[in-house]
Amino acid sequence: MARDRCWLLLILFTCGLTPEVAAETEISSDGPVAAQEPTWLTDVPAAMEFIAAAEVAIIGFFQDLEIPTVSVFHGMVQKFQNVSFGISTDSEVLSHYNITGNSIVLFRLTAIGLFNSMIQIHLLLIMNKSLPEYEESMHRFRKAAKLFQGKILFIMVDSVMKESGKVISFFKLKESQLPALAIYRTVDDEWDTLPFTVVSAENVQKFCDGFLKGKLLRENHESEEKTPKVEL
Template identity: 30%
Template sequence: MLFILFLSLLTTSATAKEKDSALPRLTDASAAQAFIDSAEVVVIGFFQGEDSFGYKEFLEAASEVSPLPVALCTERDVWAAYDITSDTISIFRKADLHQENLPLSESKKLDSEGLTRFFRINELRYITEYNAVTAVGLFNSEVKTHLLLFANRGSADFTKLKDRLGALAPEYSGKFLFVLVNGALQSNARSLGYFGLKSRDLPRVGIYDGDSDRKWLLPSGEISTERVKEFCDSFLQGTLQIS
């Protein structure tokens, strides 16, 4: 029995080491910044060491969220550049130019499943598909204005339009969150209805401003980069009429 228990502990330790070694180590400020700049969303675990609270759970969660880039940083000199003072898990996003911190000293309970959900909720990209998980992160973001693409997944222009708006989104980082709403899902019928739309009316583009709880709908027609850009700029200039 003791031998089996010992073997189990060795296996668990070896597995943890494998997951640890699979993650990049950020040893200086330039490496950390290069990692943050490498993708739309990245996660960094700022830990003092392997014995830190949440370390093993972090490794478990990191293995569940591939291909989300995840790294480790144990260098306290690097922490200061990101206002980190204690063991913290941080998500860096380009879509709203935000750093979402989870200070582990404030967490009474921590498990890998909860961390995985934390990653998924806060995984906001240049164009984020709306669902029950991402909705939490979208509405918790400091950027309250959403540029919405309503389109039916599987339609001929779905991928083309998603890519077109995704390419435009970086220009509006920190001003709009670009959100894709799949009109083919019954669960999104309420979102379409708020704009007076049904699945058969798609694709369409709208703006929702959470601060004022107001909405605007781009008039029907071609959803070109130029029209969407003009739509966004008109909102920022305060010249859009409420739908």
């Protein structure tokens, strides 16, 4: 399945990482590596230019530089030296990208597929960030993420962003089916979706477990659509 090319904003869940997971971002001790520093983005034009210049750009948006997530971010900078990293504490920059808290955000030119050498299964929460239930849904989504550390990369996609239309189309979702979960495996392009009314750690876990076991919900939907309707 061909991948559409577009700019996509993805929030990576690094806040609240356990020490074991945070340690994965540290530099290998195989040998000395020249230190790499993120680019400071002091205003909106600088951030826009930085993102436009790279196929993959990761920006740490921080309101507080003393939190543990900042150390995790700097560890990522050192480990992935072929990726462009930026950092900003400017309130106008955070507002421009609808950042309301400390976040590490990835901007990528290719819609599907993140760091193929890392975690190969990605779970996307496709949801309008302005919905009243967004914060509670994110809390539950993060709770479920802890159950699949090292197995599945949990990602938030803001459905109202223009660029997100390519992702929604890729997973053959309709606007009426959102919010939805979409899961994707990079090695074979296998995927599945689950529209929902209320996200919970339980239904996220069940959906992920089913995918890991090879049970695809969309196969049931496709078979139902192919079954001819018979009038009685």
